[in-house]
Amino acid sequence: MRPCHARASVVFGRTHMDRNTYLIIHLIGISVLALGVGGMMAGGEKRKTFAILQGIGLLVMLVSGFGLLAKLGLGYPHFAIVKTVLWLLIGALPVIFRKLKTPLPAAILISIILIGIMAYLGVVKPALW
DSSP states (O other), rough: OOHHHHHHTTSSSSSSSSSSHHHHHHHHHHHHHHHHHHHHHHHTTTTHHHHHHHHHHHHHHHHHHHHHHHHHHOSSSSHHHHHHHHHHHHHHHHHHHHHHHHOOHHHHHHHHHHHHHHHHHHHHOOOOO
């Protein structure tokens, strides 16, 4: 009888997940996060459902992002530290916007700018300091 990890390692037909698999999972997490944050900012009676989606998206992004860093052998570079801080901020955005009573257009613009900065850091991977 094979151990459990032997079965899990051949799920994608390879011994390990490749870079593109991590990237696709990360992008799915970003999409789920955007859906959750957007729904929470819009408000309404399904707020709890959107909060759950936001949490799932954040978790998927975190796990796949660190998996991608490990796969690329980058360690924990400066851009990843900044992305982690922005990840925490984006996770708290709906609460911050609600407490500050931020107008919806301003909240959307701030969210887009933060996500754009994170996308830039993820694609370019600059040495920040």
